[in-house]
Amino acid sequence: AQSVSQHNHHVILSEAASLELGCNYSYGGTVNLFWYVQYPGQHLQLLLKYFSGDPLVKGIKGFEAEFIKSKFSFNLRKPSVQWSDTAEYFCAVNVNSGGYQKVTFGTGTKLQVIP
Amino acid sequence: DVKVTQSSRYLVKRTGEKVFLECVQDMDHENMFWYRQDPGLGLRLIYFSYDVKMKEKGDIPEGYSVSREKKERFSLILESASTNQTSMYLCASSPGRRGFRNTEAFFGQGTRLTVV
Numbered sequence: 016a017q018s019v020s021q022h023n024h025h026v027i028l029s030e031a032a033s034l035e036l037g038c039n040y041s042y043g044g045t046v047n048l049f050w051y052v053q054y055p056g057q058h059l060q061l062l063l064k065y066f067s068g069d070p071l072v073k074g075i076k077g078f079e080a081e082f083i084k085s086k087f088s089f090n091l092r093k094p095s096v097q098w099s100d101t102a103e104y105f106c107a108v109n110v111n112s113g114g115y116q117k118v119t120f121g122t123g124t125k126l127q128v129i130p
Numbered sequence: 131d132v133k134v135t136q137s138s139r140y141l142v143k144r145t146g147e148k149v150f151l152e153c154v155q156d157m158d159h160e161n162m163f164w165y166r167q168d169p170g171l172g173l174r175l176i177y178f179s180y181d182v183k184m185k186e187k188g189d190i191p192e193g194y195s196v197s198r199e200k201k202e203r204f205s206l207i208l209e210s211a212s213t214n215q216t217s218m219y220l221c222a223s224s225p226g227r228r229g230f231r232n233t234e235a236f237f238g239q240g241t242r243l244t245v246v
Contacts, residue, residue, distance in 0.1 A: 019172075047233075047234075057239075058237050058238060058240060059173075059237040060237075061234055109233075109235075115178070115180055116180075116224065116233070117175070117188075118175070118222075119175070119189075120172045120173040121172050122170060122172035123172045
């Protein structure tokens with residue numbers, strides 16, 4: 016079965032610092048990759064997604080992620096974080112399992128940005 | 131905009147009660163999912179459905195069942211609620227037939243269930 020690992024559980028940064036959140040998955044076949052964000056008190060929203068093509072994908076609010084197939088990784092980056100980026104971030108993998116789509120999530124990373 | 135609506139934001143139920151969590155989507159999506167979200171564990175898939183009256187077990191189906199009588203509605207049922215089922219429950223939907231790739235899931239706002 017596929018799995019998703021997020022190594023950072025809680026990250027604290029000052030405003031304007033750069034951000035990189037790690038995500039590794041275990042699945043040998045074709046995958047779709049996602050980063051979701053959950054702001055305090057709000058529902059889960061899609062930040063960015065990778066289906067195919069350019070492995071560097073750009074999402075909303077200045078976020079980007081790079082798919083490195085050889086490393087089974089899809090790390091999230093942002094050059095300069097803002098206080099409003101305080102949220103929980105989830106990496107997710109969608110695979111075709113037995114003919115069905117199955118989306119597996121990582122355990123999440125809580126980001127706290129200090130003004 | 132895709133809308134996934136969960137019937138309750140907060141629920142408090144007693145141990146042993148039968149609990150129904152309802153989810154409705156308005157975009158004619160084939161696929162619907164139920165997850166539970168717990169601190170430090172991320173989102174774990176309970177059940178999913180790729181068509182009306184079809185259901186598949188996810189990673190943690192024990193203690194739960196589901197019903198999909200209409201395409202737009204997917205219900206999660208706790209047959210006899212227990213305290214370890216206290217959690218945030220998230221419903222999601224996505225387009226595409228069985229096996230279709232390159233789609234994203236859209237989530238509801240969640241139902242925080244407390245079992246006392």
